Amino acid sequence: MTKQDIPDIVVGRLPFYLRSLQRMQQEGQQVTSSQELGARLGVSAAQIRKDLSQFGEFGKQGTGYNIQFLSNQLRKILNLDQVWDMAIIGAGDVGTALAHYSGFRNRGFQCKMIFDNTAEKIGKTISTLVVKDVVSMADEIQAAGIKVAMLAVPADHAQEVTDLLVEAGIKAILNYAPIQLSVPVGVRVENIDPATHLQRMSYYLK
Amino acid sequence: MTKQDIPDIVVGRLPFYLRSLQRMQQEGQQVTSSQELGARLGVSAAQIRKDLSQFGEFGKQGTGYNIQFLSNQLRKILNLDQVWDMAIIGAGDVGTALAHYSGFRNRGFQCKMIFDNTAEKIGKTISTLVVKDVVSMADEIQAAGIKVAMLAVPADHAQEVTDLLVEAGIKAILNYAPIQLSVPVGVRVENIDPATHLQRMSYYLK
Numbered sequence: 001m002t003k004q005d006i007p008d009i010v011v012g013r014l015p016f017y018l019r020s021l022q023r024m025q026q027e028g029q030q031v032t033s034s035q036e037l038g039a040r041l042g043v044s045a046a047q048i049r050k051d052l053s054q055f056g057e058f059g060k061q062g063t064g065y066n067i068q069f070l071s072n073q074l075r076k077i078l079n080l081d082q083v084w085d086m087a088i089i090g091a092g093d094v095g096t097a098l099a100h101y102s103g104f105r106n107r108g109f110q111c112k113m114i115f116d117n118t119a120e121k122i123g124k125t126i127s128t129l130v131v132k133d134v135v136s137m138a139d140e141i142q143a144a145g146i147k148v149a150m151l152a153v154p155a156d157h158a159q160e161v162t163d164l165l166v167e168a169g170i171k172a173i174l175n176y177a178p179i180q181l182s183v184p185v186g187v188r189v190e191n192i193d194p195a196t197h198l199q200r201m202s203y204y205l206k
Numbered sequence: 207m208t209k210q211d212i213p214d215i216v217v218g219r220l221p222f223y224l225r226s227l228q229r230m231q232q233e234g235q236q237v238t239s240s241q242e243l244g245a246r247l248g249v250s251a252a253q254i255r256k257d258l259s260q261f262g263e264f265g266k267q268g269t270g271y272n273i274q275f276l277s278n279q280l281r282k283i284l285n286l287d288q289v290w291d292m293a294i295i296g297a298g299d300v301g302t303a304l305a306h307y308s309g310f311r312n313r314g315f316q317c318k319m320i321f322d323n324t325a326e327k328i329g330k331t332i333s334t335l336v337v338k339d340v341v342s343m344a345d346e347i348q349a350a351g352i353k354v355a356m357l358a359v360p361a362d363h364a365q366e367v368t369d370l371l372v373e374a375g376i377k378a379i380l381n382y383a384p385i386q387l388s389v390p391v392g393v394r395v396e397n398i399d400p401a402t403h404l405q406r407m408s409y410y411l412k
Contacts, residue, residue, distance in 0.1 A: 011406060011409050011410075012406050014405070014406075014409070015401070015402035015403075015405035015406055016386070016402060018405065019384060019385075019386075019399070019401075019402060020386065023361075023385065040386055041386055042386065077409065078405050078408055078409045079408045079409060079411050079412050080405060080408060084404075084408060084411070086404075093302065093303035093306045093307065094303050096299065096303070097299035097300050097302070097303045098400070100299045101299065101400070103384055103401060104400075104401055104404075107401040107404075107405065108401075108404070108405060108408060109401065109404050109408075147411060148404065148407070148408075148411075150400070155229075171407075171410075171411055172404070172407035172408065172410075172411060174400055174403055174404055174407075178225060178309055179225075179229065180222070180225075180226065180246055180247055180248065188407045188410055190403035190404070190406060190407055192398055192400060192403065193225075194304070194307070194310075194356070194380055194398060195221070195225075195309060195310055195313040195314075195315065196221035196222060196225060197221075197380055197396035197398065198290075198292075198310075198313075198314070198315050198354065198378070198380055198396070199220070199221035199224065199284050199286060199313065199314060200217060200218050200220075200221055200284075200396060201354070201377075201378035201380075201394045201396055202284055202285045202286060202290060202314060202315075202354075202378065203217050203220070203283065203284045203285060204217075204377075204378075204394055205285050205290070205353060205354075205377055205378060206285050
């Protein structure tokens with residue numbers, strides 16, 4: 001089965017399976033079942049078996065899944081058997097929090113650069129990174145061959161920065177600006193906007 | 207049609223429609239169409255018309271939508287014709303960024319309290335909020351009648367804090383801890399975990 005054949009919604013569930021498996025491993029567990037995994041995640045066991053079956057055979061009926069093996073397989077499927085370098089654009093509160101966040105490394109990603117356009121921030125150190133001038137962003141990203149960016153700039157600048165990132169070779173953008181970005185085919189965007197999440201819940205609040 | 211009848215996935219798209227409409231308004235626009243809105247959001251015009259038709263009649267064939275009117279209607283549907291008070295739990299990098307974030311207010315939410323469990327943070331002021339001891343969290347939330355919480359504590363503490371929040375009357379939790387929370391029926395959780403978003407994209411990176 002080629003990548004194009006797997007529905008995006010199935011791909012989107014794999015990171016949650018992997019996260020639960022990693023947590024079970026941290027807790028010292030070695031084997032799990034689609035029932036247990038489903039109960040942790042609030043999805044059905046059948047859903048998990050069906051999703052995983054799209055990629056291969058990962059367990060035997062009755063004996064469950066070896067957690068280490070299934071984690072490794074999911075990592076391979078998600079291209080996480082390598083560590084992806086990332087650039088952070090914007091050294092405000094969100095960019096700073098992302099630069100400090102220690103949870104990326106063991107999940108396949110690491111921050112290598114952070115950029116900003118304000119004189120007071122350029123040259124400062126955040127975590128292990130020195131904030132660089134956004135003027136050099138495209139060149140630095142291209143030279144380093146970085147494919148993943150986290151965009152934490154104001155909405156008004158998000159699209160122009162995105163255009164530069166795409167030109168520099170970025171293929172995946174985690175967008176924290178509360179705006180819909182337009183990108184060419186072959187570039188992926190995921191959006192993190194707390195207000196849209198909150199609004200989705202407020203619907204049910206009365 | 208009752209709330210139970212509307213699919214959650216449709217509800218989940220409304221905040222994005224609202225966000226685009228608000229942006230059009232900021233740009234001085236007064237009328238839009240399902241085609242234009244769809245193009246901005248990367249969904250089909252038919253999808254938008256179908257979603258909106260679940261809630262009523264918001265525009266006339268051929269004349270498009272009045273942006274102000276449709277925004278107001280969507281706000282009412284999403285219970286955003288009021289401002290929801292929120293509590294932030296955890297005054298680390300993420301909690302601090304959330305306390306500073308100015309984008310909640312004009313989208314229906316405001317931070318009223320922030321809690322932490324470390325002596326160095328309690329009593330400090332972040333934005334306009336004084337960090338309070340998490341020991342008083344349940345009482346303060348209950349007394350203030352707060353229904354919405356943003357959870358930015360380490361994964362190891364997330365479930366115990368959630369149990370306290372639920373007991374205190376919280377009905378909606380925006381969860382930044384990289385862990386699946388277990389909550390009773392009637393309480394909603396939305397998750398923000400940048401690594402799962404990144405992993406969803408890395409699948410397509412090779």
